[in-house]
Amino acid sequence: MSDTPSHGPVKSIMPKWVRGPQDFVGGVALIAIALFALWASSDLQGMRGFSFGAGTAPRMFAYLLLGLGVAVMVVGLLTEGTHLAKYHWRGPLFVSLAILSFALMIRPMGLIVTAFSSFLIAALGTPETKWTETIIVAVCLTAFCSLLFPYALGLPLQMLPKFMIR
Known part of the structure; x- marks a missing residue:
């Protein structure tokens, strides 16, 4: 018997033509975010010809993100890479809750209470706190x-x- 753990075949939900699943999925996620940013900034003026306006920077960065997403996705198709890692939900959940609590508490509770409590909520995102x-x-x-x-x-x-305020 061997003391080393056996590394059996890894089951993947990805098609066989995806050689680097983590890069491929990451590229698709970046493309989705870029497309959302392009859609969300579509009614802002600017970046039509030489016209600069409020929509210039968001669309410019969205196009850069779109290009980066395509590049990362192509890397996932052409090179061997790691399989999909387990998703850890705790960090994004508590950071999102901290942002939401800040938005809801800033007017009734003021900056001091809101900033302090939002920071503590975000700190719950890791067990290493x-x-x-x-x-x-x-x-x-x-x-x-x-x-x-x-x-x-x-x-x-x-x-x-x-x-506390009169």
Whole structure:
């Protein structure tokens, strides 16, 4: 008997002509994002001939992303690559929840409470979180944001929750 683990054939849902499944799927995802960006920026003016406007930069970057996506997809078709890796949902889920909570809490709760709680929600995205360090960083970032946005940038942001302000 051998002490090394056996590496049997890997089952794949991809067709045989896809030699690098991870690159191929990544390229398709980049193409999908680029097509969405092109669609979303289609009603913005600019980038028609020599006319520059609000749609110039989004469409320019979308075309670059589209080209990059096609290149990555072609690499997945032509070269041997890794199989699809297991998807870890925890990080994207908690970062998305942190963004959503920030959007919903900023007006009623103010910048200080919202920034601190959003940072803590995002920290739940990894099991490696050390809470003492996370709270220290959250306090420092909240203090920095509390000085940056209303004072350095002059944005009219409410700092404290509405129930604490007369």
